[in-house]
Amino acid sequence: MTDMSPTLKIALIGNPNSGKSTVFNQMTGLRQRTGNFPGVTVEVKEGLLKFPSGHEATLYDFPGTYSLYPTSSDEKVVASVLTNPADPYFPDALVYVADVTKLEKHLLLFTQLLDLNIPLLFALNMSDSATDLGIKVNASKLSESFGVPVVSISGRTGHNTMRLILDLEKMVNRPPVSGNRTPFYPLTESEKQVSEAIRQNLGIENPYRALLLAHHGPWLHFLKPTEKETVLAIVSTKNFQSLRAQVDETLERYDRFIPISQAAVVSPPAFPNTPTDRIDAVLTHRLGGPLIFFGVMMLIFQAIFDWSVYPMDWIENGFALVSEFLTVQMPEAWYTELLTDGILAGLGGILVFVPQIAILFLLITILEEVGYMARVVFMFDKTMRRFGMNGRSMVSLISGSACAVPAIMSSRTIGNWQERLITVMVTPFISCSARIPVYLVLIGLAVPAIKLGGVLNLQSLVFGAMYVLGVLAAFASGWAMKRWLHRREHSFLAIELPVYRIPHWRNVVLNVWEKVKAFIVGAGKIILIVSIALWGLSRFGPGNAMDQADQTAQTEAQQLSLDTVETEGLVQQRRLEASWAGQAGKFMEPAIRPLGYDWKIGIALLTSFAAREVFTGTLAVLYNMGGSEADINDRSENAAKATLRERMKSEKFGDTGKPVYTLATALSLLVFYALSMQCFSTLAVVRRETGSWKWAALQFTFMSVAAYLGAWAVYVLFS
């Protein structure tokens, strides 16, 4: 789309909670996609804006920020792009979106943008709420005072969207005014000197942009090393106190725009007790707040399991049908197997998780859009900080129970690097949807379905314990990393608790779609590649090992006089044992023996490396189930599972003759799957978000060590 995009670039800018994204969705409809600012992992939404005249423009939705003096990587992007006219995202015009019900708070960034001298249109959003609250705004007065076009809009109702688009086109078609306008904020004497020196040395026209370079010189990436040196030298010789100057500038701007907004806005006296206050008295109550939060979480998880059963069955059955059809229709050859056992199995393994992920993100998005997530951040900030994280990490950890890939991406709003890093590192410990099928099968096989005290189902209890284990592991490693990194860096909570609102369906749908897409594209690609590679490893073996395996199996089958289905199963079993994967399993047996696993379980561990749920399918083949995987993956207690359990129970270690599959082995495997990092996609995302393989490698190592030690401890304890 980038090469096809219209050349005219327009950016939406505004404070967090200004309703900017709703306006963006109104202006572009579904013609949008999410990209990344190059070099940084900050998202930018990009959409096609069609003017009624037939002309088109690319509309960007920049991250929300309070000012051009940023504190998080999201906010830094805005300052970086707007100070660099050579940036590919540098806009030809800006639309500034402000919440008109809090106009005063939203004017700071607006007046900073005014001084950058980029064509600017002022959109007063939430005009519907303003009317409800009895707030009257004189738009023409504002327009006159600031010298820019002003439009009252409502992103929620769509009111005046067309007017905004028409005015925007009028503005961009107007010939540029020559020369600099009078700046809204006159630079102080020392700012003037610094700005002037930077302008002359770097050839910059706009004085405020030059001043921003003085403030942000140390971290702006687009400055060449020589330019950076020049800027830093000017700052130090002029003894320019950046922080002090930022605060003074901010206060001076307020002094200048508050009279303007007071003259243009008439608000009724504020009511002390609004619905938001009454709701918060309950939802953020010292005792009730956390209790309600845990209640909400329980309901969400209940919903995920209840609602996802049917779509998951459809997807599984659909893939099984297609796979069966192709097996029958296509010639019996390796490429048919590649298609059915490699590609289709991989695709099915990816898509089967979409329902759960979509449902979880639907509910999280609704909580976020309503305004509840900000309250969660407030309530749990202290708790999270004890473990090296930040209140905002709650959103990532909760999302991690669907899929770690989008969850890790949502850590971008955390300003402090160390807190963000720890969040990224521990999120994969949270049990994601890919672990559920493994848990269910292992528990179904090993844990008796008895009720404790007639009420508590032991199987459900163990299942819940796996989630608790993941959460504990996440917090424990957060705590350890905090002690180990021990970096002193300013960390902020300071968060606005927005007024509760009914979510806008379009925002919710688009956001859920985005997360699901992040899973399918981000995780799916890698899962698919790895599952094809693993198919190859279990389909081919060294030398003529596979042919020999075929013959052995046939001979054995004749001796035992097995029927065709049983023979087919035995052939599959012997082939897998002889394959590269089988060899690897045997090779690694000494390493996993302390955990109670034999080489067959070793093979299953290896094949489940791309997608954890492959584990059960592999075991079915190894224990010669003959039937299809789907029988065993079925969530209900059935004959296939019972057979598998019988087979596994009779399995003995080759040397000692002791049974392999005991309760201790099952629990050990459960713990292994709960703690281990068996997801290449997550590692890839961690590398991207942290900027180096170092952290991904470290994460892989410590999670593997934790899984190994945990599984070993459990095995020793229960055997």
Added chain:
Amino acid sequence: MQRRYRTITDLKINESARAISFDDSELACKLTSMGLLPGTRIEMIRKSPFGSAYYVKADGVRLALREEEAASILLEV
């Protein structure tokens, strides 16, 4: 020694006072850009369930502040 000033952390629930200044410029930068300025009337709404964070209203805008953030805002006595 008696303190000459107090901060948000000294406010009781439902008590309010005007902010005068900040004693940390990095926090001052962040808080002023969010609209918490010298002269802003700050009302304490409640403390967070596990302590160390405050729910305040600054001229009607609801904010959550950490202990250090709240303690950096000096109030009129």
